[in-house]
Amino acid sequence: MAVLNPFASRRSARKKSARRILEEQKLTLPGTDLCFLFQRDGCRTLRMTVKADGSICVKAPARLPLERVFSFMTARIDWVRSKRDFFVAHRGMAAPVRNGTTALYLSRPFLIRPVRSGKNVRARLSGHTLELPCLRPEADAETNAKALERAFLRWQKDTARLVLGKRLTRMERHARAVFGDNARVSSLTVRSLRRRWGSCSVRGEITLAAQLIAMPLPLIDYVLCHELCHLRAMNHGSGFHTLLRTLLPDADEREKRIRIWGLEHPR
Numbered sequence: 001m002a003v004l005n006p007f008a009s010r011r012s013a014r015k016k017s018a019r020r021i022l023e024e025q026k027l028t029l030p031g032t033d034l035c036f037l038f039q040r041d042g043c044r045t046l047r048m049t050v051k052a053d054g055s056i057c058v059k060a061p062a063r064l065p066l067e068r069v070f071s072f073m074t075a076r077i078d079w080v081r082s083k084r085d086f087f088v089a090h091r092g093m094a095a096p097v098r099n100g101t102t103a104l105y106l107s108r109p110f111l112i113r114p115v116r117s118g119k120n121v122r123a124r125l126s127g128h129t130l131e132l133p134c135l136r137p138e139a140d141a142e143t144n145a146k147a148l149e150r151a152f153l154r155w156q157k158d159t160a161r162l163v164l165g166k167r168l169t170r171m172e173r174h175a176r177a178v179f180g181d182n183a184r185v186s187s188l189t190v191r192s193l194r195r196r197w198g199s200c201s202v203r204g205e206i207t208l209a210a211q212l213i214a215m216p217l218p219l220i221d222y223v224l225c226h227e228l229c230h231l232r233a234m235n236h237g238s239g240f241h242t243l244l245r246t247l248l249p250d251a252d253e254r255e256k257r258i259r260i261w262g263l264e265h266p267r
């Protein structure tokens with residue numbers, strides 16, 4: 001969820017939980033197709049939120065004229081669009097893979113560019129571009145579009161396997177040092193997951209979502225630490241959370257940030 005609140009003070013942030021909704025309606029920004037949920041509450045500032053599903057919520061003080069709300073939104077329409085693009089890109093599998101769309105690698109955006117496939121031509125990040133060798137001049141557009149999607153998923157999985165594998169080894173060593181034990185990961189599987197960022201079996205087999213490769217490293221580390229704590233506690237009880245906070249003191253903050261990225265909390 002992206003929150004744009006240029007006028008908020010720390011004091012108003014603290015009072016947020018106490019606000020009561022006085023009025024609520026669905027509105028369209030005049031002259032655009034942009035719909036949003038409009039709420040009036042007891043706060044003194046005007047705030048806009050773009051959620052991960054692309055929906056927009058605007059909260060305003062009780063007596064602020066609607067014209068002020070519309071001009072506030074009109075001035076920020078590019079910000080709204082960029083946030084929506086960001087969320088689409090972050091959903092990994094859900095994002096359309098086409099020439100010129102964005103793929104994220106460790107939260108950095110790269111433009112997807114299909115290039116001619118051939119022997120020894122590999123996918124690569126070059127400048128601000130992700131080159132995916134998949135084009136065959138003799139194939140029709142639909143075949144090439146499907147080949148591009150397959151090439152992207154292959155790149156995503158291969159890259160995730162490499163990066164997450166190295167990172168997991170490092171975090172595993174760190175966890176053993178912190179807890180003074182010898183808990184070990186028995187195997188790592190990386191694949192496209194539809195529902196979860198990761199899971200850990202009772203035998204210590206960890207499965208991670210290939211889509212994690214789009215995230216910033218601190219959030220990847222959160223998922224890895226979460227699964228590494230399951231080597232020591234299989235449930236999500238208070239013991240588990242104590243372990244997680246010992247390994248990662250700001251785990252609660254990272255857990256909140258991970259929610260915008262589309263899949264569910266790790267298991």
Ligand SMILES: [Zn+2]
Nearest residue numbers: 226230266267
């Ligand atoms: Zn879990």
